[in-house]
Amino acid sequence: MIWSAVIGASLLAFAFKYLGQSIPQSALAHPRIAKIADLIPTALLAGLVAVQTFANKSELVVDQRLAGLAVAAIALYLRANFLVMLIAATVTSAILHQI
Amino acid sequence: MSRAVIRDSLSISIAVGTYGAAFGVASVAAGLSLLQTCALSLLLFSGASQFAVAGVLGAGGSAVSAIMASALLALRNGFYGARMAPLLQVRGVKRLLASQITIDESTAIALAHEQSSKDDARKGFWLTGGGIYLFWNLATLLGALGANALGDPAQWGLDATIPAAFLGLLWPRLTNTRARLVAVGSVALALILTPLLSPGLPIIACVLIPIIAGWRVRS
Numbered sequence: 296m297i298w299s300a301v302i303g304a305s306l307l308a309f310a311f312k313y314l315g316q317s318i319p320q321s322a323l324a325h326p327r328i329a330k331i332a333d334l335i336p337t338a339l340l341a342g343l344v345a346v347q348t349f350a351n352k353s354e355l356v357v358d359q360r361l362a363g364l365a366v367a368a369i370a371l372y373l374r375a376n377f378l379v380m381l382i383a384a385t386v387t388s389a390i391l392h393q394i
Numbered sequence: 395m396s397r398a399v400i401r402d403s404l405s406i407s408i409a410v411g412t413y414g415a416a417f418g419v420a421s422v423a424a425g426l427s428l429l430q431t432c433a434l435s436l437l438l439f440s441g442a443s444q445f446a447v448a449g450v451l452g453a454g455g456s457a458v459s460a461i462m463a464s465a466l467l468a469l470r471n472g473f474y475g476a477r478m479a480p481l482l483q484v485r486g487v488k489r490l491l492a493s494q495i496t497i498d499e500s501t502a503i504a505l506a507h508e509q510s511s512k513d514d515a516r517k518g519f520w521l522t523g524g525g526i527y528l529f530w531n532l533a534t535l536l537g538a539l540g541a542n543a544l545g546d547p548a549q550w551g552l553d554a555t556i557p558a559a560f561l562g563l564l565w566p567r568l569t570n571t572r573a574r575l576v577a578v579g580s581v582a583l584a585l586i587l588t589p590l591l592s593p594g595l596p597i598i599a600c601v602l603i604p605i606i607a608g609w610r611v612r613s
Contacts, residue, residue, distance in 0.1 A: 300461055301426075301430050304460060304465065307464070308464065309437070313490070316475040316478065317489070319476075331607075331609070334572070334603075337564065339442075340442060340563050340577075341576070341600065343445075343463070343584075344581065345580070345581040347453065352593060353592070359554065363555075368561060371561065371562060377562050378413065381562065384554045384558035
């Protein structure tokens with residue numbers, strides 16, 4: 296099952312990249328389409344942040360992941376490097392998991 | 395070609411490429427094998443989509459949910475491709491290669507240099523895309539090998555790595571009120587739907603928010 300997700304997601308991503316290179320630019324230039332396309336990653340990434348922080352299968356829980364995310368947000372606010380931010384979040388969650 | 399292009403492209407390649415290590419760790423922590431993790435970096439090669447596949451599968455979502463979440467995030471690469479095509483003017487095998495490395499950073503570098511020199515813009519695209527491809531895949535392998543050696547992901551705090559990575563990818567997009575409202579709306583919708591739908595589907599439902607928000611744009 297994991298392999299079908301890996302191959303399926305890879306094929307679709309490549310198809311989008313290749314189609315983009317191959318169709319006339321005007322086809323994607325409509326302001327409404329451009330605006331929606333620009334906002335889709337924002338919506339999905341926000342949804343992923345929420346689900347990955349609070350969901351345990353179909354249950355909503357508050358655990359050490361929220362503390363990790365809060366530290367990540369502070370790190371990003373302080374303009375920390377991406378890897379520094381990830382390590383800070385990971386270490387926070389690890390410490391809370393131990394106690 | 396100007397030295398600025400080479401310098402910009404190389405520094406971005408190394409900086410962004412090393413984030414591949416974070417993906418390698420997160421993907422293995424989510425339950426993917428070393429081979430599956432490396433296959434995603436080699437074949438999919440789009441950070442947000444790769445994290446989405448690992449995140450959705452790790453949360454117990456189906457393969458179809460993982461593919462849909464990944465594909466929705468990869469749509470933007472199509473728009474980048476359409477923007478790059480008139481600049482690159484490539485066919486055949488070169489177009490296949492250009493397509494695979496059409497990502498956020500290669501497009502951004504090309505756009506940054508397009509005004510001053512079309513030649514620099516093209517070189518920047520190839521150098522940045524190719525450089526990131528190399529470093530991203532090497533780093534993925536190292537990250538995955540490291541995570542494989544660790545054992546239980548939660549014990550090492552790796553359960554917080556994926557949400558933090560998504561926050562890091564989201565952060566630079568929150569530059570205006572509309573984007574922030576879309577983000578807040580998506581968080582709310584995803585959380586409301588989590589107890590109601592099977593894992594993965596609440597994330598895909600978030601695509602409704604930008605459709606509503608973007609529809610009101612005047613042409």
